[in-house]
Amino acid sequence: MSNFLKAEESPFDYIKIKPDDESHIDIKNRKTCLKACENKPCTYYCPTRVFAWDEESNQIKVSYTRCIECLACPYGCPHNNIEWHFPKGGYGVNYSDQEDLS
Amino acid sequence: MGNDRYNVVIVGAGPAGSTAALLLAQNNLSVALIERGKKPGSKNMFGGSIYRKPTAKIIPGFWKEAPLERTIITDELWLMDRTSAVKAGFTGLKFNEEPYNKFSAIRSKFDPWFANQAVKAGAKLMTETLAVDLVYEKIGLLKKKVDGVKLDNGEVIYADVVLLAEGASANLTQKAGLRGSIEASSLTLYVKEELALPAKKIESRFNLEPGEGSNIGMIGYPTASVVGKGGLWTNQDSISIIVGGYLNQINSKGVSPYQLLTRFKEHPLIKRLISDAKPIAYKSHIIPKGGYESIPTLYDDGILVAGDAAMMVSGRRGTDIAMLSGLYAAETIAQARAAQDYTAKVLKGYKKRIMDSFFMKSIKKSKNSKQYYKEHPDADFLLTKAANDAAYRFFTVGIEASETKMKKIKDEIFGMQPTKKTLTDLYYGIQDWGIF
Structure with missing residues (x-):
């Protein structure tokens, strides 16, 4: 299966995001991911792979600047361990003005 | 101090919010329409179809001006296997004549136009604005009524009534205590x-x-x-x-x-x-897609919930149902204004309108098929497989009598799983697939 991080074509070529300075996504308790969560489903159900397991630090790495606000993560986490709130007004993904991208 | 006051604050300039904003502004209420995106539709992924009939209830003849993509004349359902598809479909050329049936649309283009209709009617649209909380006023010893929303910049916008059309997150809906957690x-x-x-x-x-x-x-x-x-x-x-x-x-x-x-x-x-x-x-x-059980409390003192936030989705229908819920909310708010009473006593009329609607009947009915898929998650897969295997056999030219061929097909379909199961799969499948 293709990992779109490595694939030549990435959907990020045609997603427009205005990231806020601070993250709108947080892991509530990092120990829960390490000790209680076997499959770490956030690393695959997130459509833009915001979450990745970092082997070195043994914790979930959150790349909030990739978030397209699908809202799946807080509900999909089996341990209710993801704190997600809306980016500030005007920030985050912008599906309008697609033409500005080309 | 210096914070604005409106008759109505609407959170979210999607189809539910913009519908209510348009109708209320037409009724001479002062309306603030709050949108967190750069424009209405900036955050919207929907594509799909805009249905003519319900949408025309809100803006008659909207297709003449709205940014729509194409007039849908062909609808097909494919049961797909790896190298084949059994197709059912209909092409109706009458659907390409006024008043049409439905249109493909991209909501990040449609929503700004739709919200602008509300603006032209007098609603105040505030983009790049996120409502983070509700504010209350005391109305008696133990009771409080929603009195406005707090924005992410700390400002408060006051209103006689707040309509939450905030989308699937239903964030403020939860803060207002109108729904539990979503599974x-x-x-x-x-x-x-x-x-x-x-x-x-x-x-x-x-x-x-x-x-x-x-x-x-x-x-x-x-x-x-x-x-x-x-x-x-x-x-x-x-x-x-x-x-x-x-x-x-x-x-x-x-x-x-x-x-x-x-x-x-x-x-x-x-x-x-x-x-x-x-x-x-x-x-x-x-x-x-929680269906009937997941619908939140739809109203309280000074507050109503519409659209996705109220789980107003039935099959593929969401945008038009959102608009209709916005319409019912606007009707109820207009009544509340006439009575000068924005408490639950008057706003409960909204719930009655929703419960009596045609779409609530469908949402209630979908309960059974949702439960069935919970118990039989392989139903669609098995049906699709059986249909494609049978079709391959049926259309393959062979050297056997047609009776023999049909018997083989029959044996294969009924050999896969008990006949009764196949028929129930099909029954719930047809309910669930719905109109596309």
């Missing part, structure tokens, strides 16, 4: 791509005249083992392709939505429809 089994997650292709190519591939559109819903192969749907439809200069299913199943089956979409696009029957088309957008969102 992953009540949510579907969809991913979509828009692929640019010249109009002429689209028309020749889908057998369309200029302006005509086609819409295909797909069951089976696209979602791998997840209960869900795939779909493909034509915009003016692009094709939209979508796939997804229940979030809890995506999780338990270890499915990545992006990979699901990539795999779907590589299906030989899809590949030829989208070849040379260049991806121009990738979007994703959850869709509330």
Whole structure:
């Protein structure tokens, strides 16, 4: 299966995001991911792979600047361990003005 | 101090919010319409169809001005296997004449136009503005009434009544204590791509005249083992392709939505429809599919909930139901204003309107099929497989008597699982697949 991080074509070529300075996504308790969560489903159900397991630090790495606000993560986490709130007004993904991208 | 006061504050300039804003502004109420995106629609992944009849209830003749893509004349349902598809469909050329049936649309283009109708009627649109909390006033010893919203910049906007049309997150709805937590089994997650292709190519591939559109819903192969749907439809200069299913199943089956979409696009029957088309957008969102049990409390003192936030989704219908819920909310708020009473006593009329609506009957009814899919998540897959195997046999030219051939097909279908199960699968399938 293709990992779109490595694939030549990435959907990020045609997603427009205005990231806020601070993250709108947080892991509530990092120990829960390490000790209680076997499959770490956030690393695959997130459509833009915001979450990745970092082997070195043994914790979930959150790349909030990739978030397209699908809202799946807080509900999909089996341990209710993801704190997600809306980016500030005007920030985050912008599906309008697609033409500005080309 | 210095904070504004309106008759109504509406959170979210989607179809529910803009409908209510338009109708209330037409009724001479002062309306603030709050949108967190750069423009209305900036955050919206929906594509799909805008239905003419319900939308025209709000803006008669909207198709003459609204940014729409194509007039849908062809609807198909494909039961897809790996190298085949059993297709059911209908093409009606009358659907390309006024007053039409439905249109393909891209909501990030449609929503700004729609919200602008409310602005032209006098509503105040505030974009790039996020409402983070509700503010209350005391109305008696123990009771309090919603009195406005607090913005992320700390400002407060006061209102006689707040309409939450905030979308699937239903964040403020939860803060207001109107709903409990949402389960992953009540949510579907969809991913979509828009692929640019010249109009002429689209028309020749889908057998369309200029302006005509086609819409295909797909069951089976696209979602791998997840209960869900795939779909493909034509915009003016692009094709939209979508796939997804229940979030809890995506999780338990270890499915990545992006990979699901990539795999779907590589299906030989899809590949030829989208070849040379260049991806121009990738979007994703959850869709509330909790059905009747998940509907929040729809009103309280000084507050109403509409659209996705109120779980107003039935099958593929969401945008038009959102508009209708916005319409009912506006009617109720107008009554409350006439009575000068914005407490639950008057606002409960909204719930009655919703409960009496045609779509609530469908939402109630879908309860059974949702339960069935919970118990038999393989139903669509088994049906699709059986249908395709049977069709391969049926259409294969052989050297046997037709009676023998038919008997073999029958044995195969009924040998797969008990006949009764196949029939129940089909019964619930037809209910769930719905109109595309």
